[in-house]
Amino acid sequence: MSWMFPSPGASFSLDMDSLQGLAYGFGVALGGANLLACLLGVFVGTLVGVLPGIGPIGAMALLIPSTFALGPTTALIMLAGIYYGSMYGGSTTSILVNVPGEAASVVTTIDGYQMARKGRAGAALAVSAVGSFVAGTLGIVALMLFAPPLAQVALKFGPPEYFALTLVGLIFLSQLGGGSAVKSFLMVGFGLMLSAVGMEPISGLPRFTFGQLQLAQGVELVPVAMGLYGIGEVLIIAERITGIPQMIRVKFRELFPTTEEWKRAFPPMIRGGVLGFFMGLIPGPAAILSTFTAYALEKRISRHPEEFGRGAIEGVAGPESANNSATAGAMVPLLALGVPFAPATAMLLGALIIHGVQPGPLLMSQKPEIFWGIVASMYIGNLMLLILNLPLVGVFASILNLPQPLLLGLILLLCLVGTFSVNNSLLDIYILIGMGGAGYILRKLRFDLAPVILALVLGPMLEKTLRQSLFLARGDIRVIVTRPITAFLLLMGLAVIILRPLLQWSKRFREK
Amino acid sequence: MGSLHLPMGSADRPGAGVYPFLVAIFLIALSVRLLIRSLKGKEAQEEREEPFPQGKDLRRVVFLGLALTLFAILLRPLGYGIGSAVLMGATLRLLGMPSWKKIILISIVSAAISYYLFVYVLDVPLPRGILFS
Numbered sequence: 001m002s003w004m005f006p007s008p009g010a011s012f013s014l015d016m017d018s019l020q021g022l023a024y025g026f027g028v029a030l031g032g033a034n035l036l037a038c039l040l041g042v043f044v045g046t047l048v049g050v051l052p053g054i055g056p057i058g059a060m061a062l063l064i065p066s067t068f069a070l071g072p073t074t075a076l077i078m079l080a081g082i083y084y085g086s087m088y089g090g091s092t093t094s095i096l097v098n099v100p101g102e103a104a105s106v107v108t109t110i111d112g113y114q115m116a117r118k119g120r121a122g123a124a125l126a127v128s129a130v131g132s133f134v135a136g137t138l139g140i141v142a143l144m145l146f147a148p149p150l151a152q153v154a155l156k157f158g159p160p161e162y163f164a165l166t167l168v169g170l171i172f173l174s175q176l177g178g179g180s181a182v183k184s185f186l187m188v189g190f191g192l193m194l195s196a197v198g199m200e201p202i203s204g205l206p207r208f209t210f211g212q213l214q215l216a217q218g219v220e221l222v223p224v225a226m227g228l229y230g231i232g233e234v235l236i237i238a239e240r241i242t243g244i245p246q247m248i249r250v251k252f253r254e255l256f257p258t259t260e261e262w263k264r265a266f267p268p269m270i271r272g273g274v275l276g277f278f279m280g281l282i283p284g285p286a287a288i289l290s291t292f293t294a295y296a297l298e299k300r301i302s303r304h305p306e307e308f309g310r311g312a313i314e315g316v317a318g319p320e321s322a323n324n325s326a327t328a329g330a331m332v333p334l335l336a337l338g339v340p341f342a343p344a345t346a347m348l349l350g351a352l353i354i355h356g357v358q359p360g361p362l363l364m365s366q367k368p369e370i371f372w373g374i375v376a377s378m379y380i381g382n383l384m385l386l387i388l389n390l391p392l393v394g395v396f397a398s399i400l401n402l403p404q405p406l407l408l409g410l411i412l413l414l415c416l417v418g419t420f421s422v423n424n425s426l427l428d429i430y431i432l433i434g435m436g437g438a439g440y441i442l443r444k445l446r447f448d449l450a451p452v453i454l455a456l457v458l459g460p461m462l463e464k465t466l467r468q469s470l471f472l473a474r475g476d477i478r479v480i481v482t483r484p485i486t487a488f489l490l491l492m493g494l495a496v497i498i499l500r501p502l503l504q505w506s507k508r509f510r511e512k
Numbered sequence: 513m514g515s516l517h518l519p520m521g522s523a524d525r526p527g528a529g530v531y532p533f534l535v536a537i538f539l540i541a542l543s544v545r546l547l548i549r550s551l552k553g554k555e556a557q558e559e560r561e562e563p564f565p566q567g568k569d570l571r572r573v574v575f576l577g578l579a580l581t582l583f584a585i586l587l588r589p590l591g592y593g594i595g596s597a598v599l600m601g602a603t604l605r606l607l608g609m610p611s612w613k614k615i616i617l618i619s620i621v622s623a624a625i626s627y628y629l630f631v632y633v634l635d636v637p638l639p640r641g642i643l644f645s
Contacts, residue, residue, distance in 0.1 A: 182545050189539040196535065231580070238607055239573050405607035406618060409600045413622070416583065416599075417592075417630050417638065424637055429584045437577055 018144050025372025029380055033074050038377045041078035042385050045085020050093055050101045050396045052237070054411050056086040057453065058230040060347040061222045062418040064354065072355035073370050077377040079351050083344045084136060084327040084378065087287060088385045089396060091128040091320050095121055096397050104287040104323040107295045111308060111315030118311050123257035127265045127313055128320035129389045135273030135321035136382040139328025142277045143335075144375055147364070150336035154361035157485070159468035162339070164486035166462045168493035169333075169341050172283035174451045175496045183447050191455025192462070194219045221350040223419045223432040224456055225343075228449050230415040231432065232439020234408050257313070265317040268298050272321030279322070280329020283341035285450050287323040287330070294322035328378065335371055337361060339458070343450040346457040572606050579603065592630075592638040597623035 028034060048059040059082050067075035090102025095112035108128065115124040157165070174184035197219050257265065272294040279290040298318040299308045308315050330342045338359030340346040352359050357367060364371045389396075399407075419432045442449060481487055579602040583595050601619035609615055631638055 182542055186539065186542045189535055189542060192535045193539065235573050235576060238576050239569050403609065405604045405609045406622075408607060409603035410622065410626075412580065412599065412603060413596055413626055416580075416596075417626070420587075420638065421630075426584065426587065429587070433577070433580045433584055436580065440573070 018148065021148075021368065021372045022144065022376060024368065025374075025376030026380075028073060028369045028373035029077065029376040033070070034077050034373065034377065035380070037070065037074045037078040038081050038381045039384055041081020042085035042088075042381045042388065045082040045087075046089035046385065046388060046396055047399070048082070048101075049086035049089020049091075049105075050399055051407065051411075052093065052099055052101050054230055054233065055102055056083050056344050057225055057347055058233070058415070059086070060344065060351075061225040061230070062414055064222055064347070064351050065418055065421040067351065067355075072352065072357045072367075073373045075351055075355055076348060076370060076374055077381075079348055080331070080374055080378065081381045083348070084324060084381065085385055087136075087320075087323045087327055088129060088132050088389050090323075091132075091316075092125065092389075092393055092397050093400065095124045095128070095316070097400060103285075104291055104326075105320070106288075107291040107319040108316055110295070111310075111312050114309070114311035115313065115316065120257075120261075120311065120313075123261050123313065124316050125393050126257055126390060127261065127317050129386055129393075131265065131269040131272065131317045131321035132324040132389075133382050133386040134269045135276060136324040136328065136385075137379065138270070138273040139277045139280070139325030140375060140378045140382070142325075143328045143331055143378075146281075147332050147336040147371070150332065151361040151364050154337050157337075157361070158483075159465040159472060160483055160486050161489075163462065163465035163469055164489040165337065165339055166458050166465065168489045169283040169339060170451065170455060170458060170462075171493040172496060173285075173341065173454055174448070175500055180446070181497075181500060183445075184451055187442075187447055187449065187451040188455045191452040192459045194224065194452070195456045195459025196463070219431065219456070220422055220428055221347070221453075221456060222422050223428045224435050225347060225453055226415045226419055227432045227435025228439035228442075228452060230411060231436025232443055232449075234411055235436060235440040236443055237404075237408060261313050265313050268294075268314045268318035269321040271297065272318040273325040276322030276325035277329040280326035280342075281332055283333075286342050287326040287344075290322040290326040291319035294318040324382075331374070331378075334359070335363060335374070338363060339461070340454065343453040346454045350457055575606050576603065579606070588639050593623055593627050596626060 029038065044059055044063065045056065048054050048056060060079050063079065063082065064075075067078060070078075086102055087104060090100060090105030091108050091112065093099050093101040094105040094108035095116050098109050098113040100106045100109055112124045112128070115121065170188050174188050175181060195218070272290075275294055275297065276287075276290040279293060280286040282289075295308075295315055295318060298312075298314045299305050302308065302312070302314060304312075327344070330340075330345050331348075334340045334345040334348055338349070338361065340349045349359055357363070357370065415432060415436075416429060419428050420426075422428060439449060481490060579599055583599045586598075587595050597619045600622050601615050604615045604618060609618075627638070
């Protein structure tokens with residue numbers, strides 16, 4: 001297809017509309033290795049969605065090293081597949097075992113498990129798979145329409161705008177994640193400190209390396225993510241290990257919801273889809289928040305709210321749809337601005353950088369095969385997931401029949417080898433284990449770990465843009481607040497910091 | 513703290529130390545705030561912090577951490593094959609698999625399969641150690 005685009009110039013995205021781009025993207029995504037990568041990605045995504053103890057972030061960290069041999073497009077298609085694929089898998093165990101395989105499926109346990117106990121497990125599974133598909137597709141359409149104009153606007157952004165955007169992104173993430181604001185900010189600081197280790201970006205001076213030559217390269221994303229999310233989670237499970245969970249069995253013919261159930265489930269799917277996409281745009285753990293919001297919305301507008309908690313199909317359809325379109329929404333800032341706002345898209349950015357691709361608003365015009373390839377692969381991947389999940393749901397769920405010690409042992413081995421394979425470095429393994437211990441302790445103390453990952457990835461960008469801004473303005477720090485876009489962004493950040501304690505305070509006041 | 517030893521530069525040409533210094537100030541301020549809150553006992557109450565496990569539960573977590581560290585230390589001298597089998601065995605035993613026969617069998621089989629997969633299929637240059645060198 002390269003003859004269509006003789007020179008990858010910046011003028012390209014201006015005169016091509018999305019349909020042409022999409023057609024081009026399908027050409028990319030259907031090409032041999034990419035189609036296979038997409039299938040592998042969504043398969044692994046479903047698998048880790050089903051398995052408690054390892055989620056999409058750990059799995060992406062695990063597979064980044066194995067994408068070294070692939071091109072950046074193929075790598076990104078596979079890693080993105082894990083991200084949205086895990087949203088399908090997570091619902092399975094929520095419904096069948098009352099154990100969410102994934103943080104974004106916690107809400108599904110409320111009504112999904114109740115439906116299963118009433119013998120409607122099949123219907124719940126089918127509705128969540130179809131809802132995921134409908135909303136996922138809806139989300140991709142929106143992604144396709146929103147991202148290119150946003151990138152156009154972002155072309156005018158200079159270092160001060162990027163600095164403000166990154167800073168506000170971190171503020172939003174740490175404030176909207178729930179939990180203590182002080183603790184979340186501390187985690188941002190922890191991540192930023194980690195990102196400062198290594199060679200300083202402008203003069204090449206080594207910082208905080210303690211004389212270790214290897215640390216001059218900086219702290220790698222993979223061992224940190226895998227330690228915090230993989231090993232940390234295994235240690236948590238090890239603490240309160242209980243035998244094999246009791247699973248509700250599903251027969252294949254039970255998979256079809258009744259007409260009545262379809263009718264009740266369809267509007268929540270659309271509502272969840274729209275809501276999820278817009279929540280995905282907001283910096284924060286988008287997929288998780290969107291499920292809670294969708295559930296609350298469905299309960300509020302339902303004509304029979306008393307059924308919620310006792311197996312209301314809307315309570316499954318809404319959240320399960322929302323978390324899928326949220327993943328598409330979260331891709332917008334990553335692909336249009338080059339700034340990830342959620343830990344999972346931070347992993348994708350990490351992968352882009354490892355593959356030597358410069359993320360940012362020029363990505364779409366300079367590397368159209370990456371943008372449109374990913375978009376098209378998401379359509380294909382969602383279709384694959386629908387096919388994969390409906391008939392094979394029993395197969396995936398039966399993984400839970402394996403003894404849990406064995407599963408956890410395998411996850412540990414995968415984390416260790418995956419980390420080692422990035423640089424063949426023992427130091428990385430020590431970082432992995434240290435981060436695992438840290439992850440365990442921080443989790444127990446209710447620290448939110450998402451800001452660490454995001455700050456580690458965004459840290460270098462934050463420092464670079466700050467120093468560039470200061471350089472451009474000849475040392476005048478006011479450049480950061482006087483430009484209209486930066487002023488607006490910073491005001492939003494400030495508003496979030498101020499409003500949250502106020503809201504909590506007034507809530508406490510009313511309760512008294 | 514180390515950031516103080518790095519050059520600060522001037523405002524228009526900020527040096528390597530400025531950014532870490534800013535982050536450090538930010539961290540210190542937050543730590544002080546959190547310390548005050550937890551001394552008042554507010555934090556543990558409002559955030560529903562989980563108590564750390566005790567007795568057997570604590571032992572399980574600590575020993576698993578030790579097993580991981582041991583694996584890292586022994587990886588070079590003993591090699592991946594032996595290391596992974598020992599780690600797997602330790603994990604299974606710690607997490608409550610009762611039969612020793614099963615544990616030994618599963619450990620050896622999973623070590624062999626994963627070694628083959630990583631070294632020959634995925635080309636990870638794992639340390640071979642004393643067994644295969």
